[in-house]
Amino acid sequence: MDDSIVHARKAQQEIVKVSVNNEKEREVLRTNFHLPPAPPIFYGRDEIVQIVISQLVPSQDEKQAGHTAILGTGGIGKTSVALSVIHSPAIQAHFQEHRYFIACDSLMDPDGIITALATAFNISASGNLSSRQKSVLSQLGRYVGFVGRPILIFLDNFETPWEPPSTRGQVEEILSNLAGTPNVTILLTMRGAERPYGVPWSRPFLPPVSTLDNDSARKLFLMMSDVPEDDPTLFELLDALDNLPLALLKRWKMERTAMLNRGDENRLTNLDVSIQVSLSSERLQISPITLSLLQILSMLPDGAHTSELVAMSINHQDVPGAITILRQVALVQESGSTGRIRMLSPVREHLRSYYP
Ligand SMILES: Nc1ncnc2c1ncn2[C@@H]1O[C@H](COP(=O)(O)OP(=O)(O)OP(=O)(O)O)[C@@H](O)[C@H]1O
Ligand SMILES: [Mg+2]
CATH class of the missing domain: 1.10.10 (Arc Repressor Mutant, subunit A)
Known part of the structure; x- marks a missing residue:
């Protein structure tokens, strides 16, 4: 995961201020959330960013927007697309400050998701998984009710909790409940080509994130390297590397020798x-x-x-x-x-x- 995300996750604790009079209700409404910044360098994703935005913001005749899963190979640029989306003017205008980021790359099972939701929304719940799940989801529903506005929950790297087949059903049940809460819109990123079951994902389905187009890959490469623009091997090199996003690609180029050093996990x-x-x-x-x-x-x-x-x-x-x-x-x-x-x-x- 990007350093900026890790920093953002650790660094911030923000209090959501909602205009309710009751002090007890105010207490429930405190949330711990943090929004990583938009990617500082971002090329060639205008089309997919626009599609995701249009899926997340309801058109005039829709009451609530659809949920969207951004899929694709590891490192292809899913989180960057999602972050660019949630910082776009249209999404900011629609969801305002109610845009929540939950990193799922260390959540191994349903318990992990419930704990992460409880932490993010400052909800306390005890008992076994099933009673905590009920309690957290119903308190979250109340919270969204108090807010009275659309809220966006961005679950990054959802493949981690979703992957184990033995607990996938429970994970999908939690996600489905979350997605079924009025006023909640889900945006998630996941490695692979499959979406979790049980969520009414926006149609038509968003295609998996592809590699960058030649022009964007070339611009990005020129910006990040000292290769002259007219280098005859430039296209050949980009072609050989399949136009993978350059931040990653550059590291790959530099560390290729280390990668070839078998057995040294570090x-x-x-x-x-x-x-x-x-x-x-x-x-x-x-x-x-x-x-x-x-x-x-x-x-x-x-x-x-x-x-x-x-x-x-x-x-x-x-x-x-x-x-x-x-x-x-x-x-x-x-x-x-x-x-x-x-x-x-x-x-x-x-x-x-x-x-x-
Ligand atoms: N469109 C882009 N322009 C420039 N750099 C990009 C672009 N997309 C991604 N990158 C860079 O490529 C790297 C990988 O991107 P990102 O983290 O978004 O991929 P990911 O698909 O979410 O990866 P993972 O599967 O590991 O979660 C990051 O360093 C990111 O800054
Ligand atoms: Mg990612």
């Missing part, structure tokens, strides 16, 4: 950690063929069609299911134009270094 980059998390996901573990498919794809920069991957594998019938899993955890993508399944080059590099 030297893993954020990108490496993100890929490792996807690789160790339970969904991959239950389908062993996924790793051999990844190894094949790591040798094919232009990817391959599903039928070719079937032909290359021993367990033919398992291949389509395994490709679905790999797409869900965003380790591979299907090209819209060619239909080929391929991986972004840093994932390819990682596979070739750690799983040759």
Whole structure:
């Protein structure tokens, strides 16, 4: 996660002032929240930012806006898009100060989410999970009722609590309850290509965040590097790196040697950690063929069609299911134009270094 987010999370405790007379009610309305700043450098995401804004702010004939999930590969720029959205003038005007950020990357289960909500909204609840869940959600509902205005809850990295299959149902139930609270709008980011079940997500679904377009990647690269604008290898380099956001890409370039230094966990980059998390996901573990498919794809920069991957594998019938899993955890993508399944080059590099 970005340093600025960590700082923002630790640094601020803000009190929401709502005009209610009753002192007791005032007490309930104190919330601990912190909003990380908008990304200082942000290129080429105008279209997706506008789509998300239009999904979150209701049109004239709608009472309440829809909920939106920003999906995509680790490090592709989901949080940056979300932060840019929540600091946009339209979202500020609609939700005003009622924009809440909850980092979910360390919340491992339903209990973690309930505790994080209780902390963020300064709600106290005791007892077992089920009674705390009821109590926190109903107090939150009362809080939103007191506020009497639309509130936006931004859940960043929701894949962490959502991923374990054994508790996914409970996590989805909490999210569904939250999303069903009148006046609450949910914005979440999640690695992968799947949305949690049980929430009326805005339609049409937002497509996963893609890599930057050539022009934006080039501008970003020129701004962050000392490469001259007319360097003939510039396009080749960007192409080889799949136009990944440059802050990350630059680090990847610098630390590539360290990444290749196998077995030294301390030297893993954020990108490496993100890929490792996807690789160790339970969904991959239950389908062993996924790793051999990844190894094949790591040798094919232009990817391959599903039928070719079937032909290359021993367990033919398992291949389509395994490709679905790999797409869900965003380790591979299907090209819209060619239909080929391929991986972004840093994932390819990682596979070739750690799983040759
Ligand atoms: N459009 C952009 N322009 C410039 N830099 C960007 C852009 N998008 C992302 N970045 C930078 O790329 C890095 C990764 O972005 P971000 O944290 O938004 O990705 P993410 O998809 O949320 O990652 P994760 O899956 O780890 O949560 C950050 O350093 C961010 O500042
Ligand atoms: Mg993120």
